[in-house]
Structure formats: C-alpha cells, structure tokens
Amino acid sequence: MQTELTIENKQSTDIEINGDNVVIEIEHLQKSFGEKEVLKDINLTLHKGENLVVLGRSGQGKSVAIQCVVGLLDYDSGSLKVFGKEIQELDDEELKDIRLKLGFLFQSGALYDSMTVRENLSFPLTRVLKMKDENEATRNVEDVLEAVGLKDAIDKMPSDLSGGMRKRIGLARTLILKPEIMLYDEPTTGLDPITSREISQLIIDLRKKYQTSSIIITHDMACAKITGDRIMVLNDGKFIAEGSYEDLEKSQNELVRSFFK
Numbered sequence: 041m042q043t044e045l046t047i048e049n050k051q052s053t054d055i056e057i058n059g060d061n062v063v064i065e066i067e068h069l070q071k072s073f074g075e076k077e078v079l080k081d082i083n084l085t086l087h088k089g090e091n092l093v094v095l096g097r098s099g100q101g102k103s104v105a106i107q108c109v110v111g112l113l114d115y116d117s118g119s120l121k122v123f124g125k126e127i128q129e130l131d132d133e134e135l136k137d138i139r140l141k142l143g144f145l146f147q148s149g150a151l152y153d154s155m156t157v158r159e160n161l162s163f164p165l166t167r168v169l170k171m172k173d174e175n176e177a178t179r180n181v182e183d184v185l186e187a188v189g190l191k192d193a194i195d196k197m198p199s200d201l202s203g204g205m206r207k208r209i210g211l212a213r214t215l216i217l218k219p220e221i222m223l224y225d226e227p228t229t230g231l232d233p234i235t236s237r238e239i240s241q242l243i244i245d246l247r248k249k250y251q252t253s254s255i256i257i258t259h260d261m262a263c264a265k266i267t268g269d270r271i272m273v274l275n276d277g278k279f280i281a282e283g284s285y286e287d288l289e290k291s292q293n294e295l296v297r298s299f300f301k
C-alpha cells in the first residue's frame with residue numbers, strides 16, 4: 041500500500057496560492073486515544089477563498105480532526121494554526137474569537153424543531169452576537185435566507201421543510217454569523233442526487249457571496265467534483281493523495297481509485 045502523499049498534479053484554480061493567504065495550517069498533527077492512533081501525521085494547508093475537499097471513509101478521523109481545529113479536542117503533538125494562531129496555545133477569550141470566524145455545518149443541520157425558521161436564525165444573533173435590535177435581526181435573517189434561496193420559508197417550522205430545505209436553513213444559520221472559514225461535515229449525506237447537486241452548487245455560490253474558505257468533508261464524489269478546487273484523500277490517519285478531481289480520477293493508487301467506483 042502506498043503511504044507517501046501523492047501530489048497528483050498542481051491545482052487548477054484561480055485561487056492565489058502563497059504563504060500570505062493561508063488561513064489554516066496543520067503540520068504533523070497527531071492524536072491518539074489510549075493505544076489507538078487516530079491522527080498519525082496530518083499535514084494540510086487551506087488558503088483564503090479555497091474549497092478544499094477531504095475524502096475519507098468512515099472512522100478515518102475526520103471528526104477528530106475537525107474537533108481539534110475548533111479547539112474541542114487537544115492534540116498530542118504537531119502544529120495546528122488558524123489565522124496564524126496555534127490553537128492549543130490560545131486562552132478561552134482568544135479561542136472564542138477564533139471560533140466566531142469558523143462556521144460549522146453539522147450533518148443533521150441541527151435545527152430546533154420547536155422554533156420557526158425565523159427563530160432558528162435569530163437565535164445565534166441574539167445568543168452569540170448579543171444583537172438586540174429586532175429590525176436589524178430581521179434584516180440579517182432575510183438576507184441570509186435570500187442567499188440560500190428560501191426567503192419564503194421564514195415563518196415555517198422545520199417539520200414543514202424537505203431534507204434539502206432543512207440543509208439550506210442549517211447553512212443559513214451558520215452563515216448568519218458571517219464566518220470566514222466554513223467546515224462542512226458531509227453536506228450532502230441523506231439527500232437525493234438532484235438535491236445533493238443543488239447543495240453543492242450552493243456551496244460554490246456562497247463562497248462567492250461571503251468570500252469564505254472551506255473544508256468540505258464528504259464521500260460524495262459528485263459533491264467533491266462540483267465544490268473542490270483541491271481534494272485530499274485521508275486514510276489511516278494520514279493524507280495519501282492530493283490533487284484536482286481530474287487528477288485523482290487518473291490515480292493508480294487503489295485506495296484513491298476506490299472512491300471513483
């Protein structure tokens with residue numbers, strides 16, 4: 041089995057790749073639980089404005105890596121910098137500031153079923169941003185609903201919405217805090233192929249509108265193809281390949297090929 045990282049090709053996007061526009065930098069990150077080494081040697085750089093797709097099967101450590109990025113889990117060794125700051129060296133206040141710049145879209149969308157769409161979206165404004173002006177909150181809610189194409193759903197309950205619509209509202213609820221980096225955890229899981237494609241396209245549209253940099257964790261190859269400027273393949277606690285969709289499609293590495301079957 042190939043264990044060295046294979047750079048399949050240079051990425052082919054208009055994102056400017058240089059040391060000045062790095063928003064996340066991970067070097068030799070390791071994390072074990074007892075005897076179990078989950079992250080063995082993770083190296084990753086996310087550039088401003090970039091959509092980086094991480095492909096990996098279940099249990100490869102994607103959630104553990106994300107929890108390290110948001111400071112919910114301590115890593116054992118290596119370096120993890122967000123906006124140039126080593127996460128593990130931050131005090132509570134600094135970590136809170138960094139977390140405000142990170143938006144996380146949960147697989148479930150995580151909406152409150154007993155609240156209307158308006159209430160679900162206003163909640164982070166009042167709770168996190170301490171926004172008191174109701175008109176300002178409404179303006180923000182309407183703006184973000186428009187961005188996800190669901191302005192008419194403002195007074196609906198989550199139970200009145202389809203899976204794809206709930207995903208959009210979940211996305212709106214994350215975006216309303218204007219994060220600079222988006223972390224998408226399997227954004228198309230559980231959706232039909234057409235809705236999945238719409239959500240993938242929305243990820244592209246939202247990057248343009250909000251100028252976010254994103255890490256998109258998925259095993260949906262259609263989503264990877266639409267959204268990814270660059271794709272990295274995670275296996276057994278390390279990245280084993282990196283490149284554009286077209287590059288990886290031509291890979292001779294069996295593990296990489298298995299994603300395209």
Ligand SMILES: Nc1ncnc2c1ncn2[C@@H]1O[C@H](COP(=O)(O)OP(=O)(O)OP(=O)(O)O)[C@@H](O)[C@H]1O
Pocket residue numbers: 073078096097098099100101102103104105
């Ligand atoms: N708090 C923990 N304590 C012990 N083991 C853990 C803990 N969190 C995760 N693990 C182990 O780490 C490994 C990777 O888990 P992780 O949830 O990151 O996988 P994943 O790649 O996100 O998978 P999935 O796509 O299924 O969510 C698993 O074997 C899991 O059992």
